[in-house]
Amino acid sequence: MKRPGxxxxxEYMACADCFxxxxxxxxxxxxxxxxxxxxKSGIRITQFTILSQLMLRGEMPIGKLAGxxxxxxxxxxxxxxxxxxxxxxxxxxxxxxxxxxxxITAQGRGAVRRGFPFWSEAQAHVARLLGxxxxxxxxxxxxxxxx
Numbered sequence: 001m002k003r004p005g006x007x008x009x010x011e012y013m014a015c016a017d018c019f020x021x022x023x024x025x026x027x028x029x030x031x032x033x034x035x036x037x038x039x040k041s042g043i044r045i046t047q048f049t050i051l052s053q054l055m056l057r058g059e060m061p062i063g064k065l066a067g068x069x070x071x072x073x074x075x076x077x078x079x080x081x082x083x084x085x086x087x088x089x090x091x092x093x094x095x096x097x098x099x100x101x102x103x104i105t106a107q108g109r110g111a112v113r114r115g116f117p118f119w120s121e122a123q124a125h126v127a128r129l130l131g132x133x134x135x136x137x138x139x140x141x142x143x144x145x146x147x
Contacts, residue, residue, distance in 0.1 A: 037122035059103035
């Protein structure tokens with residue numbers, strides 16, 4: 001029942017085309033697609049992404065890795081726990097004892113090598129779905145500061 005002073009629901013119809021909602025739905029669909037391809041490798045896409053970035057860039061503080069991945073530090077910390085349990089990463093104190101340093105281990109490099117062919121399949125699949133224009137738009141959006 002509409003209360004006096006409540007706006008007409010029609011005013012909120014623009015919310016149906018919310019960019020934030022659409023981007024989150026797309027991200028979840030893409031993540032499921034990658035995870036489906038990577039299932040046989042025993043590594044999830046979120047884990048592969050963290051490990052591959054460490055492999056490419058070397059040891060770094062958690063805060064720097066979180067920024068690189070566009071993740072909240074607390075979210076990244078939760079994602080690091082299973083990687084450390086599987087001995088795919090090592091976590092140690094940095095020069096500043098408050099900073100924790102993350103590095104990929106030999107086992108983590110092996111996980112990336114095992115996952116890479118499956119990641120490549122998923123990457124090609126998503127590229128076909130997006131097309132050249134969609135790929136370009138996604139990369140532009142990811143690289144821009146929206147603040």
